Amino acid sequence: MSAKVNDDLLTERRKCEFNVEELTNYLDGGAQATQNRRKLEDKVLSTKGLFDEVPEEYLSHKEKYENAVRKAVVYYKAMKEAEDPNQTEQERANATYRSLLHAAVFKDNSPFSLHLAMFIPAILGQADEEQKKYWMKRASKMEIIGTYAQTELGHGTFIRGLETTATYDPKTEEFVLHSPTLTAYKWWPGSLAHTANYCVVMAHLYINGKSCGIQPFIVQFRDEETHQPLPGIKLGEIGAKLGFNTVNNGFLGFDQHRIPRNRMLMKNAQVLKDGTFKRSPNSKLTYGTMVYVRVVIVNGMANQLARAVTIAVRYSAVRRQSELKPDAGEPQILDYVTQQHKLFIGIASSHAFTLTAKWLTRMYQKVTADLEKGNLDELPELHAIACCLKAVTTTDTSVLVERSRTSCGGHGYMLSSNLPQIYGLVTAACTYEGENTVLMLQTARSLVKALEQAQSGKRLSPTMSYLSEKVSSRLKWDNSIDGIVKGFRRVAYGKVESAMRSMRKYVRSGLGPEDAWNMSSVQLVAASEYTSISEADIRQLQDTYEDLLGKIRPNAVGLVDAFDFRDQILNSTLGAYDGRVYERLMEEALKSPLNAEPVNQSFHKYLKPFMQGKL
Ligand SMILES: CC/C=C\C/C=C\C/C=C\CCCC(=O)SCCNC(=O)CCNC(=O)[C@H](O)C(C)(C)COP(=O)(O)OP(=O)(O)OC[C@H]1O[C@@H](n2cnc3c(N)ncnc32)[C@H](O)[C@@H]1OP(=O)(O)O
Numbered sequence: 001m002s003a004k005v006n007d008d009l010l011t012e013r014r015k016c017e018f019n020v021e022e023l024t025n026y027l028d029g030g031a032q033a034t035q036n037r038r039k040l041e042d043k044v045l046s047t048k049g050l051f052d053e054v055p056e057e058y059l060s061h062k063e064k065y066e067n068a069v070r071k072a073v074v075y076y077k078a079m080k081e082a083e084d085p086n087q088t089e090q091e092r093a094n095a096t097y098r099s100l101l102h103a104a105v106f107k108d109n110s111p112f113s114l115h116l117a118m119f120i121p122a123i124l125g126q127a128d129e130e131q132k133k134y135w136m137k138r139a140s141k142m143e144i145i146g147t148y149a150q151t152e153l154g155h156g157t158f159i160r161g162l163e164t165t166a167t168y169d170p171k172t173e174e175f176v177l178h179s180p181t182l183t184a185y186k187w188w189p190g191s192l193a194h195t196a197n198y199c200v201v202m203a204h205l206y207i208n209g210k211s212c213g214i215q216p217f218i219v220q221f222r223d224e225e226t227h228q229p230l231p232g233i234k235l236g237e238i239g240a241k242l243g244f245n246t247v248n249n250g251f252l253g254f255d256q257h258r259i260p261r262n263r264m265l266m267k268n269a270q271v272l273k274d275g276t277f278k279r280s281p282n283s284k285l286t287y288g289t290m291v292y293v294r295v296v297i298v299n300g301m302a303n304q305l306a307r308a309v310t311i312a313v314r315y316s317a318v319r320r321q322s323e324l325k326p327d328a329g330e331p332q333i334l335d336y337v338t339q340q341h342k343l344f345i346g347i348a349s350s351h352a353f354t355l356t357a358k359w360l361t362r363m364y365q366k367v368t369a370d371l372e373k374g375n376l377d378e379l380p381e382l383h384a385i386a387c388c389l390k391a392v393t394t395t396d397t398s399v400l401v402e403r404s405r406t407s408c409g410g411h412g413y414m415l416s417s418n419l420p421q422i423y424g425l426v427t428a429a430c431t432y433e434g435e436n437t438v439l440m441l442q443t444a445r446s447l448v449k450a451l452e453q454a455q456s457g458k459r460l461s462p463t464m465s466y467l468s469e470k471v472s473s474r475l476k477w478d479n480s481i482d483g484i485v486k487g488f489r490r491v492a493y494g495k496v497e498s499a500m501r502s503m504r505k506y507v508r509s510g511l512g513p514e515d516a517w518n519m520s521s522v523q524l525v526a527a528s529e530y531t532s533i534s535e536a537d538i539r540q541l542q543d544t545y546e547d548l549l550g551k552i553r554p555n556a557v558g559l560v561d562a563f564d565f566r567d568q569i570l571n572s573t574l575g576a577y578d579g580r581v582y583e584r585l586m587e588e589a590l591k592s593p594l595n596a597e598p599v600n601q602s603f604h605k606y607l608k609p610f611m612q613g614k615l
């Protein structure tokens with residue numbers, strides 16, 4: 001018999017003014033896609049051994065990792081077995097695109113995440129056809145587990161500053177990988193410490209003493225039978241972190257480690273047997289895996305934000321507190337306009353990020369298809385837009401998830417609410433795959449170039465076209481959708497123009513271009529933040545904000561129900577569909593090992609002698 005649903009949530013669901021299932025179908029990409037997703041979730045989540053008897057927050061650092069590996073193998077097998085052979089690749093992708101299935105199993109991400117998120121994409125994007133065929137067979141069957149090892153102890157942002165060397169030896173037709181300094185150690189790659197046995201290493205290639213730039217190499221670093229580190233390889237775990245504590249981020253040092261010539265991934269650049277180096281058509285093609293992951297991150301943020309606001313809105317419908325009017329009883333905290341202000345922007349942002357992610361994914365697919373035909377024309381724009389959207393969506397999601405947590409008071413601070421863990425996952429994305437400030441400055445670099453082109457009369461790409469609009473500074477903004485869109489474009493134009501004017505002022509004062517850039521960089525970052533506003537996203541804005549909050553209020557629970565996250569995926573005492581928050585908080589509290597006995601042994605060992613003055 002299912003547990004009784006909280007009365008307030010029942011009332012909220014009765015009040016809803018739209019068809020929740022229709023919105024769920026829209027978000028999934030149609031009723032069939034919803035059905036496919038639910039079928040996949042039903043199958044996988046019914047697998048034995050996927051869930052923790054003891055909440056993982058009560059395990060040690062080492063036990064958490066070992067438990068996560070146990071679950072990862074069960075989960076991966078279940079996902080493989082759940083695949084419907086009659087579905088197309090696209091249908092399969094759609095079924096997982098919106099699903100946060102892995103979140104039901106891993107509160108702090110999986111030790112396999114880098115294998116799927118970067119190792120496989122790096123092979124697909126950087127290997128030549130023969131290499132792709134061999135390595136994809138092994139990687140897709142999980143015969144090997146890989147990661148992506150680029151960041152070093154001393155360098156993360158500045159890829160051209162990476163110190164790991166790959167020196168070609170034409171006599172043996174091998175590359176010698178070496179970490180010349182401590183700061184050259186690879187540091188951060190997920191799964192690197194104890195899980196993976198292969199990685200794509202980004203290293204500085206030298207041939208006959210000449211630098212050939214940063215190139216990708218596929219490197220085995222653990223024996224496939226014994227899992228022992230190979231000779232010349234130093235490995236370890238980097239330690240406990242704010243989050244990602246089951247991702248097994250590690251360090252790796254090379255000591256003159258030799259690999260065969262065919263282990264350099266040679267889609268873009270090649271090294272022939274005699275050491276002849278054939279350059280890539282564009283050295284930045286080596287950075288392609290990062291562009292792909294930045295695109296994936298935008299969609300990931302939409303889903304994680306949707307999860308957080310689902311928890312917070314349902315809790316806010318159940319929680320009653322204080323007094324809005326004398327003698328009227330305690331209201332639902334969702335009736336406070338401040339609570340609506342905190343949470344409804346999160347619902348809207350999640351939808352905006354979903355639409356943006358779909359648009360960006362289509363752009364990525366088009367540019368990638370062009371690259372296959374040797375057309376690199378739109379690569380710079382894709383890079384600039386992917387940098388901006390990854391930075392803006394991860395920053396906004398981190399702010400909005402933290403706001404969802406604090407809007408739930410003390411219970412939002414409980415790990416059993418899952419809001420702290422969701423924050424730990426999303427805030428990491430502000431740093432990984434390119435620290436956000438650095439990425440915004442990459443976008444700014446493109447904006448400045450575009451404005452210079454516009455001022456010399458050149459045509460601009462669609463995403464930069466606002467920089468060629470002769471917009472009168474005396475534009476009258478009305479509250480219509482068009483007025484708001486025009487307003488945003490005017491502000492965005494003004495910020496780029498102001499940053500550029502500032503740089504020119506510094507150059508006139510005698511500074512070099514690099515120093516002028518640095519002095520104007522705060523304005524340049526601000527200018528980039530406005531690039532991501534596009535007409536489609538803000539067409540829904542109405543003219544008065546508070547009215548809008550009132551219109552959304554009766555539909556708030558319906559809107560988060562439409563995200564259709566099952567309780568196992570929310571993994572939260574505050575966000576369950578039935579709203580039994582107090583019973584769940586108590587159930588989870590009683591799982592604490594400290595509650596196994598009324599008097600803890602520390603009383604007799606320390607407290608009692610201390611209080612009796614005997615210590
Ligand atoms: C919800 C989560 C979902 C999925 C993720 C799940 C699990 C994964 C978890 C964690 C994974 C994290 C993995 C990592 O963090 S991997 C490491 C990531 N590291 C970085 O991103 C490093 C960032 N740094 C850079 O990208 C570069 O150093 C740089 C800042 C771009 C500067 O490069 P540099 O070579 O010095 O170039 P510049 O001299 O500055 O010239 C810029 C020039 O190059 C063009 N450019 C730069 N990058 C690219 C690119 N990627 N593609 C195309 N073009 C590029 C740029 O446009 C400019 O061109 P100009 O014409 O202006 O010269």
Ligand SMILES: Cc1cc2nc3c(=O)[nH]c(=O)nc-3n(C[C@H](O)[C@H](O)[C@H](O)COP(=O)(O)OP(=O)(O)OC[C@H]3O[C@@H](n4cnc5c(N)ncnc54)[C@H](O)[C@@H]3O)c2cc1C
Nearest residue numbers: 148149150151155156157188189190428431432433434437
């Ligand atoms: C959870 C997590 C998982 C990760 N997983 C991986 C992985 O699997 N594989 C991998 O290779 N890496 C991984 N990383 C590493 C990640 O890619 C780097 O942390 C990131 O690229 C930033 O580099 P850094 O840490 O060296 O910081 P730095 O580059 O030292 O930056 C530090 C600060 O300096 C500022 N700064 C640097 N350069 C500039 C500039 N040009 N202009 C203005 N400001 C600047 C930055 O904005 C930042 O605030 C992971 C990181 C995290 C947090």
